[in-house]
Amino acid sequence: xxxxxxxxxxxxxxxxxxxxxxxxxxxxxxxxxxxxxxxxxxxxxxxxxxxxxxxxxxxxxxxxxxxxxxxxxxxxxxxxxxxxxxxxxxxxxxxxxxxxxxxxxxxxxxxxxxxxxxxxxxxxxxxxxxxxxxxxxxxxxxxxxxxxxxxxxxxxxxxxxxxxxxxxxxxxxxxxxxxxxxxxxxxxxxxxxxxxxxxxxxxxxxxxxxxxxxxxxxxxxxxxxxxxxxxxxxxxxxxxxxxxxxxxxxxxxxxxxxxxxxxxxxxxxxxxxxxxxxxxxxxxxxxxxxxxxxxxxxxxxxxxxxxxxxxxxxxxxxxxxxxxxxxxxxxxx
Numbered sequence: 001x002x003x004x005x006x007x008x009x010x011x012x013x014x015x016x017x018x019x020x021x022x023x024x025x026x027x028x029x030x031x032x033x034x035x036x037x038x039x040x041x042x043x044x045x046x047x048x049x050x051x052x053x054x055x056x057x058x059x060x061x062x063x064x065x066x067x068x069x070x071x072x073x074x075x076x077x078x079x080x081x082x083x084x085x086x087x088x089x090x091x092x093x094x095x096x097x098x099x100x101x102x103x104x105x106x107x108x109x110x111x112x113x114x115x116x117x118x119x120x121x122x123x124x125x126x127x128x129x130x131x132x133x134x135x136x137x138x139x140x141x142x143x144x145x146x147x148x149x150x151x152x153x154x155x156x157x158x159x160x161x162x163x164x165x166x167x168x169x170x171x172x173x174x175x176x177x178x179x180x181x182x183x184x185x186x187x188x189x190x191x192x193x194x195x196x197x198x199x200x201x202x203x204x205x206x207x208x209x210x211x212x213x214x215x216x217x218x219x220x221x222x223x224x225x226x227x228x229x230x231x232x233x234x235x236x237x238x239x240x241x242x243x244x245x246x247x248x249x250x251x252x253x254x255x256x257x258x259x260x261x262x263x264x265x266x267x268x269x270x271x272x273x274x275x276x277x278x279x280x281x282x283x284x285x286x287x288x289x290x291x292x293x294x295x296x297x298x299x300x301x302x303x304x305x306x307x308x309x310x311x312x313x314x315x316x317x318x319x320x321x322x323x324x325x326x327x328x329x330x331x332x333x
Contacts, residue, residue, distance in 0.1 A: 041068050041138050045145050050152055057153070058088040061146055069139065071125045073101070079120040091126070101126060110136060112143035116150045173247045175225055176232035184246035188256040189306040191244060195258045196300060203297040204306070205255045205265070206313035207235070207272075208321060210290040212251035219287075231289060234279060238272045254310065265295055292321040 044064060051057040058076060065071035073091030075098045077084035084102070086095045102111060102122075107130035114121040123143050131139070171183030179187065188204070195202040209231055216224040228247070235253060239245055244256040260268075272291070280288045294317030296309045 042141065044068050045138075045142050048145050048149060050149055050156070054153065055088075057149065058090075062090045064142070065125055068142070069125065069127055069135065070129075072128050073126040075122075075124040077122040077124065079122070084122050087121070098124065107131060110139050112140065114143060114147040114150060116147070117154050121150065176229055176247050178232055178235075178253070179244065179246035181246065181248040184244060184248055184254055184256070185306060185310075188244050188246075191256055191258055192298060192304075192306050192309070195298070196303065199300040200259045201261055201297065201299055202256065202258045203260055203262075203265075203295060204309040204313040205257060205268075206294045206296070206310070206317040207253040207255070208292045208317050209251040209253070210292060210321070210324075211287070215287055227289070230279070231276075231291075234272070234275045237275060238268060252314075254313065256306070262295070262297055269293060292317050292324060294318070294320055 044067070048060070048064065051060055061076075062071075062074055065074050071091075075086055075090070075092060076088040077098070078087045079085075086092075086098050089095075089098065092098050092101070101109065102124055105111065108127045109125070110127075110131060111122055111124045114123060123146060125139065127135075171179055171186065173180040173183075192202055209228070212224055212227065215227055228251070232247065232253070235245060235255070239255055239257070242258065246254050248254055257268075272293075276289050276291065294313045294315065296312035296316065298304050298309055
């Protein structure tokens, strides 16, 4: 059984051992580990599992190394630019001390190279007495189990990162970097329920960028995309980081504002108008930016859903747009 001891995967192993019991060995001399002790070590190694964090994992393997092998010092090193740099230390006072110990390794020292993705990790252990061949085999099994767990951690971290990236893409407008319609409905619905529980006023502001179709037809969709990106940056400057800002259509933007009263809305719209006017003054393009807006408030005593607020804000925005068109037509001779 010593040639290829398996890495047990949370299974119960029952082993019958026959033979004479070895007398209490001398700790100062080299000795062979009893079979019972070796099986106990294998059981400890097999019990290692994926921890909550990498720092927690290093603490666990240090505890295991001390308990199983009586290790005095331990280092986990990461290979960078062809050299190993300490990633975590136990029992060493400095990185230089680790380098010296590895360079002048003796019979009581042991190291194992672990490949995790593109990186190479070196596990280094130092025991208080020379290691036997059987103990070195156990060290190898210990290191392989660590390697297995590190690879699984790497896999799950990459998987979680991919999931987060996909979720971000599914909720984000690719052109402007704002939330898209789906992202707005998901996040704003949650924020609206939170505001209702806290007894705070909230609301949805619907903003429509005027004349985008004319800009696309006259100057091309690339110029229209440019306008949308720059208008998005203007909107970002006006609202708080806690506000939920989204582009839900071609020229349609919405903002969910929590803790916002109707009396504060005029100040926000004035600031947005001033920034748009500043943009118009500082640009040499053959068109001007303008927008129409509609506001749908939500009060703590009400229980509207976000879709209803969005529809109400949309309807009020179109009333504002028609009013502006009527004013322009009345001024036309």
